[in-house]
Amino acid sequence: MATGAGAAAGGRSFSFKVVLLGEGCVGKTSLVLRYCENKFNDKHITTLQASFLTKKLNIGGKRVNLAIWDTAGQERFHALGPIYYRDSNGAILVYDITDEDSFQKVKNWVKELRKMLGNEICLCIVGNKIDLEKERHVSVQEAEMYAESVGAKHYHTSAKQNKGIEELFLDLCKRMIETAQVDERARGNGSSQSGIARRGVQIIDDEPQVQSSGGCCSSG
Amino acid sequence: MNLKSERRGIHVDQSELLCKKGCGYYGNPAWQGFCSKCWREEYHKARQKQIQEDWELAERLQREEEEAYASSQSTQGAQSLTFSKFEEKKTNEKTRKVTTVKKFFTASSRAGAKKAAEEKTPKQGQLGRERNADNILRDLKEIFTPSWELSSPSEALAGKLKEIQEAKAPSPSIHRQASIETDRVSKEFIEFIRTYQKPGQDIYKQCKLFLDTMSHKRDLSIEEQSECAQDFYQNVADRLQTRWKVPPEKVEKAMDEVEKYIMTRQYKYVFCPETTDDEKKDLAVQKRIRALHWVTPQMLCVPVSEEIPEVSDMVVKAITDIIEMDSKRVPRDKLACITKCSKHIFNAIKITKNEPASADDFLPTLIYIVLKGNPPRLQSNIQYITRFCNPSRLMTGEDGYYFTNLCCAVAFIEKLDAQSLNLSQEDFDRFMTGQTSPKKQESDSFSPDVCLGVKQMCKSLDLLSQLNERQERIVSEAKKLEKDLIDWTDGITKEVEDIVEKYPLEIKPKSQALAAIDSENVENDKLPPPLQPQVYAG
Ligand SMILES: Nc1nc2c(ncn2[C@@H]2O[C@H](COP(=O)(O)OP(=O)(O)O)[C@@H](O)[C@H]2O)c(=O)[nH]1
Numbered sequence: 172m173a174t175g176a177g178a179a180a181g182g183r184s185f186s187f188k189v190v191l192l193g194e195g196c197v198g199k200t201s202l203v204l205r206y207c208e209n210k211f212n213d214k215h216i217t218t219l220q221a222s223f224l225t226k227k228l229n230i231g232g233k234r235v236n237l238a239i240w241d242t243a244g245q246e247r248f249h250a251l252g253p254i255y256y257r258d259s260n261g262a263i264l265v266y267d268i269t270d271e272d273s274f275q276k277v278k279n280w281v282k283e284l285r286k287m288l289g290n291e292i293c294l295c296i297v298g299n300k301i302d303l304e305k306e307r308h309v310s311v312q313e314a315e316m317y318a319e320s321v322g323a324k325h326y327h328t329s330a331k332q333n334k335g336i337e338e339l340f341l342d343l344c345k346r347m348i349e350t351a352q353v354d355e356r357a358r359g360n361g362s363s364q365s366g367i368a369r370r371g372v373q374i375i376d377d378e379p380q381v382q383s384s385g386g387c388c389s390s391g
Numbered sequence: 392m393n394l395k396s397e398r399r400g401i402h403v404d405q406s407e408l409l410c411k412k413g414c415g416y417y418g419n420p421a422w423q424g425f426c427s428k429c430w431r432e433e434y435h436k437a438r439q440k441q442i443q444e445d446w447e448l449a450e451r452l453q454r455e456e457e458e459a460y461a462s463s464q465s466t467q468g469a470q471s472l473t474f475s476k477f478e479e480k481k482t483n484e485k486t487r488k489v490t491t492v493k494k495f496f497t498a499s500s501r502a503g504a505k506k507a508a509e510e511k512t513p514k515q516g517q518l519g520r521e522r523n524a525d526n527i528l529r530d531l532k533e534i535f536t537p538s539w540e541l542s543s544p545s546e547a548l549a550g551k552l553k554e555i556q557e558a559k560a561p562s563p564s565i566h567r568q569a570s571i572e573t574d575r576v577s578k579e580f581i582e583f584i585r586t587y588q589k590p591g592q593d594i595y596k597q598c599k600l601f602l603d604t605m606s607h608k609r610d611l612s613i614e615e616q617s618e619c620a621q622d623f624y625q626n627v628a629d630r631l632q633t634r635w636k637v638p639p640e641k642v643e644k645a646m647d648e649v650e651k652y653i654m655t656r657q658y659k660y661v662f663c664p665e666t667t668d669d670e671k672k673d674l675a676v677q678k679r680i681r682a683l684h685w686v687t688p689q690m691l692c693v694p695v696s697e698e699i700p701e702v703s704d705m706v707v708k709a710i711t712d713i714i715e716m717d718s719k720r721v722p723r724d725k726l727a728c729i730t731k732c733s734k735h736i737f738n739a740i741k742i743t744k745n746e747p748a749s750a751d752d753f754l755p756t757l758i759y760i761v762l763k764g765n766p767p768r769l770q771s772n773i774q775y776i777t778r779f780c781n782p783s784r785l786m787t788g789e790d791g792y793y794f795t796n797l798c799c800a801v802a803f804i805e806k807l808d809a810q811s812l813n814l815s816q817e818d819f820d821r822f823m824t825g826q827t828s829p830k831k832q833e834s835d836s837f838s839p840d841v842c843l844g845v846k847q848m849c850k851s852l853d854l855l856s857q858l859n860e861r862q863e864r865i866v867s868e869a870k871k872l873e874k875d876l877i878d879w880t881d882g883i884t885k886e887v888e889d890i891v892e893k894y895p896l897e898i899k900p901k902s903q904a905l906a907a908i909d910s911e912n913v914e915n916d917k918l919p920p921p922l923q924p925q926v927y928a929g
Pocket residue numbers: 193194195196197198199200201202212244299300301302303328329330331332749751
């Protein structure tokens with residue numbers, strides 16, 4: 172859920188939830204650890220866990236709190252997907268370029284996500300392990316064409332060599348901000364005021380005050 | 392997982408009991424065994440007590456707040472202008488309170504009776520619920536529920552009322568503890584809110600108003616009540632931001648306190664409400680977990696080895712945390728228990744694997760912990776958090792991640808089958824029905840700190856199954872022996888018959904008897920003496 176908050180300190184701030192999906196061993200955990208800790212296969216990693224990581228960004232004055240949710244990739248947990256990706260703003264679907272099966276799994280995820288969440292979610296398809304280019308089993312052209320056909324963006328990364336990861340997350344954040352803003356405009360520029368009166372819980376204002384007509388987000 | 396629960400109708404047991412008051416009419420369990428008329432009278436009494444009590448509590452809090460505020464104002468050098476304005480507002484609020492109380496008195500007894508019916512019916516034996524399950528549930532409630540929740544509302548009311556009357560003579564009653572807890576939370580809230588000055592006063596007023604509104608909405612479905620709470624959180628947060636320009640971090644802190652304050656008060660009405668099937672689901676999960684007692688860490692591929700003492704220590708702590716969740720009243724406190732449990736799991740993984748836990752490690756371990764701990768009222772707690780937690784925590788926060796994993800663990804346990812444990816269907820069925828236990832094969836490999844009783848039990852089980860095997864062998868061998876014997880006699884009979892057939896037996900007349908043979912031999916006399924047959928008489 173994108174929470175617009177913080178008109179106080181100048182720019183807007185956003186909170187985004189991003190889920191990592193993909194078969195086991197394609198490099199999901201390696202990607203986030205590289206992004207958040209800049210480490211790869213490191214025995215001296217200080218974080219206690221790599222399943223929930225956060226990152227704060229500042230993109231053109233807009234502050235972004237990114238929460239990255241790792242998901243269990245084992246086949247036996249596949250059915251739990253919907254519980255994980257509920258309310259996500261973005262999904263990163265990872266496959267291993269040396270493993271055709273893992274690309275097929277990504278296609279399945281895309282189908283499921285589009286069916287369950289529609290176009291509200293920003294999809295990234297990520298071909299990881301590009302340092303193993305000579306063992307590539309998924310053609311670049313096929314992957315990119317597929318991504319385009321389902322309204323997703325395609326990225327090439329290597330967690331090992333730290334390639335393409337920064338770009339991936341930055342780009343995703345920009346797209347999520349855009350989506351959130353479009354969404355907000357569609358709801359009439361109020362972050363949440365809609366549909367409250369009908370439920371009969373009202374905030375009583377016994378000190379009439381001139382409300383800034385735009386709500387909290389007008390400064391954006 | 393299906394987080395929206397369907398509503399369940401209230402089953403009223405139309406038993407033929409007469410009214411408890413002996414007025415001659417039929418009574419109804421929904422009215423605690425009274426007829427409708429007597430129930431209305433009884434309920435009205437209790438209701439009036441409650442109104443009285445609410446009123447006194449409100450008065451007291453009001454007084455406390457005013458005194459505290461006044462003292463803080465006077466130390467600041469008595470800005471009489473703001474103070475009088477404040478006083479004025481308090482008076483306004485009081486007048487509004489009075490009208491509220493009036494509403495209570497004039498409110499139709501129908502609404503009251505309905506609410507009471509919802510509170511009381513299911514405790515008195517619903518149709519279609521197993522007696523057995525009922526008992527288990529009661530046991531569970533007794534073990535895990537703070538005891539003040541068990542007493543009937545009217546009892547609690549009487550207790551509270553008494554306690555307010557004799558506030559200076561402390562009685563060690565449980566009701567007292569409960570309301571002391573609630574009062575403590577209120578006091579802390581007021582103290583906290585005061586640091587927010589004017590916006591603080593505003594928050595306090597909104598909370599009071601919300602609680603008051605909700606007390607009239609108890610007959611709404613739980614989902615509707617949840618929406619009210621969610622809207623309220625959203626509204627207060629927005630208001631702090633836009634109207635009072637409170638910075639985001641302070642808004643977040645205030646929202647935590649708001650949640651604590653209102654949910655401490657709402658808890659008893661909205662946790663595991665009787666209008667839902669939360670309770671039924673709790674029992675189902677509990678039973679399911681018990682049936683899965685045989686699942687081993689290996690089957691789930693749990694990446695922790697409990698042989699390492701520190702790890703098994705972490706596992707025990709994690710189990711304790713997740714069980715403790717049920718004892719908290721505030722959604723955020725419940726979430727904190729899940730988070731604590733998760734951290735202990737991460738530690739266990741880190742010690743075992745020496746690398747940070749990924750979701751692939753975490754989820755199976757959490758599932759294992761839930762199976763081992765069988766935490767009380769799991770579904771109710773999940774539902775309660777989903778419905779009444781401040782949503783900004785659940786959506787993106789770290790607590791929300793762990794909570795989601797707990798939901799996943801429960802969903803997995805509910806659906807778990809042979810395939811999800813990499814077992815053959817036959818093995819799964821045999822374990823499920825208790826015919827064999829996978830632990831049997833490993834009973835020699837106990838970790839050193841397994842308690843003696845358990846070891847002894849496993850050994851006994853082992854012996855019993857060995858004995859069973861031997862008995863089966865004896866029975867089958869006895870059967871074989873029996874068959875051998877029958878075959879043997881049959882064989883002999885047949886042989887004899889064959890021989891008899893081959894050499895038919897000719898039975899000669901009696902004259903040919905042995906004694907007569909010699910007598911016929913006329914030449915006997917001519918034989919030399921030693922060979923001469925000696926003839927005996929007879
Ligand atoms: N060569 C290469 N190996 C990688 C890369 N990313 C991950 N791996 C390896 O792939 C394996 C699985 O990685 P992991 O992050 O655990 O995958 P996950 O199961 O999807 O989380 C590990 O042995 C990693 O070292 C990469 O970019 N290049």
